[in-house]
Amino acid sequence: MATIREIAEKVGVSVGTASFVLNGKADDMRISKKTQTRVLEAAKELGYQPSLSARKLRVKGKEVPVIAILWTLDARTSLISRFLQGIQSKSTYQEGQFELLIQPYENGKLRELHALKTGLRFNGAIIANASDEDMHYLEQANLNLPIVVYQRHSKNYATVLVDSEKTGRDVAKKFIQNGHKQVSIVIPEVSSEAVALRIKGFLEECRVYQIEVDELYGDFSEAGGYAVTKQLLMVSPLPSAIFFLSDYMAIGALSALHEANVKVPKDIQLIGHDNMIATQFTIPTLSTVNLPVEEMAEASVNLLLKILRNAADPHEQLKFSSYILERESSSFE
Amino acid sequence: MATIREIAEKVGVSVGTASFVLNGKADDMRISKKTQTRVLEAAKELGYQPSLSARKLRVKGKEVPVIAILWTLDARTSLISRFLQGIQSKSTYQEGQFELLIQPYENGKLRELHALKTGLRFNGAIIANASDEDMHYLEQANLNLPIVVYQRHSKNYATVLVDSEKTGRDVAKKFIQNGHKQVSIVIPEVSSEAVALRIKGFLEECRVYQIEVDELYGDFSEAGGYAVTKQLLMVSPLPSAIFFLSDYMAIGALSALHEANVKVPKDIQLIGHDNMIATQFTIPTLSTVNLPVEEMAEASVNLLLKILRNAADPHEQLKFSSYILERESSSFE
DNA sequence: TTGTACGCGTTATCAA
DNA sequence: TTGATAACGCGTACAA
Numbered sequence: 240m241a242t243i244r245e246i247a248e249k250v251g252v253s254v255g256t257a258s259f260v261l262n263g264k265a266d267d268m269r270i271s272k273k274t275q276t277r278v279l280e281a282a283k284e285l286g287y288q289p290s291l292s293a294r295k296l297r298v299k300g301k302e303v304p305v306i307a308i309l310w311t312l313d314a315r316t317s318l319i320s321r322f323l324q325g326i327q328s329k330s331t332y333q334e335g336q337f338e339l340l341i342q343p344y345e346n347g348k349l350r351e352l353h354a355l356k357t358g359l360r361f362n363g364a365i366i367a368n369a370s371d372e373d374m375h376y377l378e379q380a381n382l383n384l385p386i387v388v389y390q391r392h393s394k395n396y397a398t399v400l401v402d403s404e405k406t407g408r409d410v411a412k413k414f415i416q417n418g419h420k421q422v423s424i425v426i427p428e429v430s431s432e433a434v435a436l437r438i439k440g441f442l443e444e445c446r447v448y449q450i451e452v453d454e455l456y457g458d459f460s461e462a463g464g465y466a467v468t469k470q471l472l473m474v475s476p477l478p479s480a481i482f483f484l485s486d487y488m489a490i491g492a493l494s495a496l497h498e499a500n501v502k503v504p505k506d507i508q509l510i511g512h513d514n515m516i517a518t519q520f521t522i523p524t525l526s527t528v529n530l531p532v533e534e535m536a537e538a539s540v541n542l543l544l545k546i547l548r549n550a551a552d553p554h555e556q557l558k559f560s561s562y563i564l565e566r567e568s569s570s571f572e
Numbered sequence: 573m574a575t576i577r578e579i580a581e582k583v584g585v586s587v588g589t590a591s592f593v594l595n596g597k598a599d600d601m602r603i604s605k606k607t608q609t610r611v612l613e614a615a616k617e618l619g620y621q622p623s624l625s626a627r628k629l630r631v632k633g634k635e636v637p638v639i640a641i642l643w644t645l646d647a648r649t650s651l652i653s654r655f656l657q658g659i660q661s662k663s664t665y666q667e668g669q670f671e672l673l674i675q676p677y678e679n680g681k682l683r684e685l686h687a688l689k690t691g692l693r694f695n696g697a698i699i700a701n702a703s704d705e706d707m708h709y710l711e712q713a714n715l716n717l718p719i720v721v722y723q724r725h726s727k728n729y730a731t732v733l734v735d736s737e738k739t740g741r742d743v744a745k746k747f748i749q750n751g752h753k754q755v756s757i758v759i760p761e762v763s764s765e766a767v768a769l770r771i772k773g774f775l776e777e778c779r780v781y782q783i784e785v786d787e788l789y790g791d792f793s794e795a796g797g798y799a800v801t802k803q804l805l806m807v808s809p810l811p812s813a814i815f816f817l818s819d820y821m822a823i824g825a826l827s828a829l830h831e832a833n834v835k836v837p838k839d840i841q842l843i844g845h846d847n848m849i850a851t852q853f854t855i856p857t858l859s860t861v862n863l864p865v866e867e868m869a870e871a872s873v874n875l876l877l878k879i880l881r882n883a884a885d886p887h888e889q890l891k892f893s894s895y896i897l898e899r900e901s902s903s904f905e
Numbered sequence: 906t907t908g909t910a911c912g913c914g915t916t917a918t919c920a921a
Numbered sequence: 922t923t924g925a926t927a928a929c930g931c932g933t934a935c936a937a
Binding site for chain 4: 575576577587588590591592594595622623625626627628629630631
């Protein structure tokens with residue numbers, strides 16, 4: 240991490256000269272070739288790395304806010320592409336009004352992310368996939384950094400979310416409406432408020448209508464859904480409907496059921512969650528709950544930008560709505 | 573974009589005081605409550621936004637290189653999650669040795685991305701999905717910014733890629749070996765060297781063995797593959813094998829074929845490309861070409877970091893290999 | 906609480 | 922023709 244001054248000193252030249260050489264303006268400034276090569280060599284030797292900070296500071300009117308997306312290092316990483324797509328599809332991005340930083344963190348270890356406290360890396364953050372512990376830390380830390388929390392409730396920060404409890408109830412209602420008496424819910428092993436609320440809504444509604452529910456757990460992935468279903472196939476009787484809290488898991492289940500020659504939706508009905516594009520092309524097509532990830536992502540960024548320029552309440556709560564998309568996997572033929 | 577000095581002036585207080593208040597250190601410093609509120613109000617009014625650059629510059633030993641991932645704003649955005657996963661799975665990231673910036677750009681308009689020339693946003697870049705025009709611009713611009721190009725050849729920059737021509741030949745060989753005489757190749761409408769080379773290799777090998785090939789085009793998505801296949805189903809005879817240059821397209825095709833009651837692999841064999849996880853769970857499971865995205869992503873970042881600290885040749889060429897994963901969609905029963 | 910030196914690259918002004 | 926000097930940008934931290 241040498242500075243330009245160190246280079247200048249080593250070569251025995253002024254910092255201005257060194258700067259010109261390192262920026263390719265040496266010829267315009269008529270710096271001799273020998274000096275140029277000597278400067279460049281010194282830079283290489285010392286491992287010179289220009290400081291963006293110093294540059295930005297000097298070049299006026301160029302600094303834009305840095306927005307960080309804090310994303311957990313777990314299976315849900317696969318959803319980040321939709322999040323990014325939501326941000327990018329909009330004009331805001333194109334105009335270069337902000338820089339987008341991806342800041343991964345380990346689930347449950349948000350407190351160890353020093354950048355949240357130092358305020359050196361970003362001007363504001365969107366926190367996705369926060370676990371209970373992470374959220375607890377956040378609420379108690381009371382950071383004075385502008386923050387938008389995605390898919391969780393919060394007292395101290397702005398939020399963007401859907402009514403996950405209602406989602407759960409809606410799916411239960413659909414199952415009840417379709418006449419199911421014995422259903423299962425497959426739960427991914429991730430700590431998430433949204434998941435917990437969906438479960439809560441689903442179970443409550445089932446209780447009200449006295450439907451029997453089995454709770455199953457698996458990895459948040461196709462493989463997880465496949466494994467859970469394989470296990471389920473070994474016991475009997477099979478439930479007549481399953482709610483998967485992740486489309487990926489439901490896709491894995493379709494594969495396992497096909498192998499076992501169990502027909503969907505005739506023998507068993509499935510509903511997934513998230514409305515991943517792939518669900519339109521599975522065999523059979525997969526009913527799912529539409530989660531407006533792209534819209535929420537865009538809203539999160541816009542909200543954060545507004546908060547940054549004091550144009551929005553830092554406690555704003557944006558609510559989106561989800562709805563069931565009925566496709567073949569939950570329809571009677 | 574007010575500065576801390578403007579706030580201090582407005583309130584009639586020193587910059588030091590303003591700094592303390594804005595950083596929540598006011599109480600420790602025994603700044604009066606009135607002063608605190610006045611400073612905070614002024615900050616709000618003026619729309620104060622702390623300059624990260626000034627902060628980083630002052631706080632010693634904290635500046636780490638910023639690496640940008642330049643990603644096109646097109647359908648292939650869906651692949652970015654694998655790219656990110658590749659980076660994140662490794663220790664490098666955890667140690668906070670660099671910051672990761674996502675810099676989208678419009679396909680073919682890399683030249684309009686000013687950040688590449690100003691050097692204000694990042695210390696080095698990984699360029700993914702560059703089109704021919706983008707690459708032409710890059711080669712001729714001869715930027716002195718450290719750059720790693722992903723999945724393209726380059727004279728002037730470091731690269732990380734697989735031998736895409738060989739991939740194409742391999743798939744053709746597999747088809748020939750399986751006895752096909754009439755095949756199709758489905759090409760996504762994206763400008764990519766890798767895609768072009770796969771096509772080239774595939775067509776050449778087919779020519780050598782005098783296999784008839786039909787070239788079809790569609791959107792890089794499940795819907796694109798579905799649409800192409802629907803069209804294909806209207807003509808006859810159907811080819812006995814199809815090579816899809818994207819798994820997403822192949823997944824769409826499976827759906828269309830299922831609807832038309834054409835059996836895979838009995839009536840027609842399919843091979844996709846990329847080895848997306850979903851291909852293990854389609855019905856039938858999808859043969860595909862494994863593209864080591866995660867490994868290449870990790871290698872790209874590590875190579876760039878090495879170049880940044882002069883520990884690697886800025887023209888290094890890293891080659892990875894791909895191979896066919898035979899699953900049900902291309903196997904005889 | 907205040908004043909001010911400091912970090913580091915850029916660039917305009919000055920000097921030989 | 923070749924290079925030096927110093928002001929500048931902005932938040933931080935320490936001495937006063």
